[in-house]
Amino acid sequence: MTHPSLSRRRLLQLSCASLAAAPWLGSSAWASASLPRKAIGMPFPGVQLPASPQPAPSEGSVGFAVMGLGGYGLGRVMPALARAERCHVAAVVSGNPEKAARAAAAYGLPDDAIYSYDNFDAIADDDRVEAVYIVLPSGLHADWTEKSFAAGKHVLCEKPMALTSAECERMIAAGQQAGKQLMIAYRCHFEPYNLRAMELMREGAVGAIRDIETFQQYRMGPTSPAENWRVVRSLAGGGPLEDYGIYGLQAALYLSGEMPSSLRAETVQPANDPRFSEIFASVRTEMQFPSGATARLFTSYDTNPGRNRVAVAGADGLLEMEPATGYGGQHMTLTRGDASETLAPGDPGVQFHLQCDHLAEVIRDGKELIVPGEMGLRDVRLMEAIYRSAAAGETVAV
Ligand code: NAD
DSSP: OOOTTOHHHHHHHHHHHHHHTOGGGOTHHHHHHSOOSSOOOOOOOSOOOOSSOOOOOOTTOEEEEEEOOSHHIIIIIHHHHHHOSSEEEEEEEOSOHHHHHHHHHHHTOOGGGEEOSSSGGGGGGOTTOOEEEEOSOGGGHHHHHHHHHHTTOEEEEOSSSOSSHHHHHHHHHHHHHHTOOEEEOOGGGGOHHHHHHHHHHHTTTTSSEEEEEEEEEEEOOSOOTTTOGGGOHHHHTTSHIIIIIHHHHHHHHHHHOSOOSEEEEEEEOOTTOGGGSSSOSEEEEEEEOTTSOEEEEEEESEEEEEEEEEEEEESSOEEEESSOSSSSOOOEEEEETTEEEEEOOSOGGGHHHHHHHHHHHHHHHOOOOSSBHHHHHHHHHHHHHHHHHHHHTSOEEO
16 A cells, blocks of 8 residues: 655655645645556555466466556455466556566566556457456546457456546446446455345345444555555545445445435545545445435544444344455354354355456356446445535435
């Protein structure tokens, strides 16, 4: 997330800190020092590369170009593609040639499978690549999804799909025009605990749902828009909601099986904190569903200890997941009457590669996409409604 080893950025950050201490300069001083809303190369993140190249792809395996070699791209996406049965890493796209070369070598890719943001269009002629996995800062998802479709590739795009519904609509239209798939990387739809929770709700395990409670929160270390895209409005939107709270929002929808009819939200943006000069620190939302159920969602970059909880209270029981939506370590209990049972439906670690294999089965077998661009658009529209409600201080109809 932050790159303290970058001495030039460190200097920039320090100069920003002194600018912040001079309030007469106003907030534009921050804006000029923020990371740009264009694809650039950042240093190698603190992740381990594999000791041996990925296995040879199976017959009919879908080749992916991984775009954005950051913490998640190198740390989770590339290992997942290497582990997947029906896909593999076929290329990398990066603005940092040294980092790209290291990643390519570790995965056994030839030099001509390394692309930069400047020569990316040439990927159109590269038959080894059928899909692009976009792992860039969220504000860059829309432009690079459009470029990937223009190059004739399918797209697997990280969450949040984009920062505005207009961007999401552009992405969907570009996919339709290209005749290619647009999948959003909502990994919990492939994770055994969340899948079991969805099943339990469909079976009525807690009776009629009365209330859903979600917490996605942690305390972000000292940082600023000069060094960390997660606190830059043009790259991260409002901040914690798009990045982390989206898991609670998604869970409220896939566990209730409903869309809210109205919602009311509040945002918090403390003054004089470089982390929150452009984004919110916390977002609190209450939703009403047509069934009468409610959902209360809290997300924050400013609470310690962190929390990742989803709970569903029903007329006949309580389902609790904590941690609920992480990379691993999920814990789930179901309480009915005096009886409480702990459920362990499988290894959460499979979510990353099963997600990639899903796009392969959509492309190869014509299976229906379960997490399409339309779902990403739906969620971005809800987030827009959340910010509208918070700005107006009113309940808004959805
Ligand atoms: P990161 O900061 O670790 O990496 C971002 C990458 O984008 C870096 O390789 C960087 O070089 C590149 N980049 C290109 N232009 C940039 C710019 N203008 N500013 C900063 N970096 C730029 O971030 P990350 O944690 O890997 O997140 C990337 C995407 O993945 C985001 O959309 C995020 O929401 C998503 N993500 C998803 C999960 C998940 O569990 N599904 C987890 C983490 C991140």
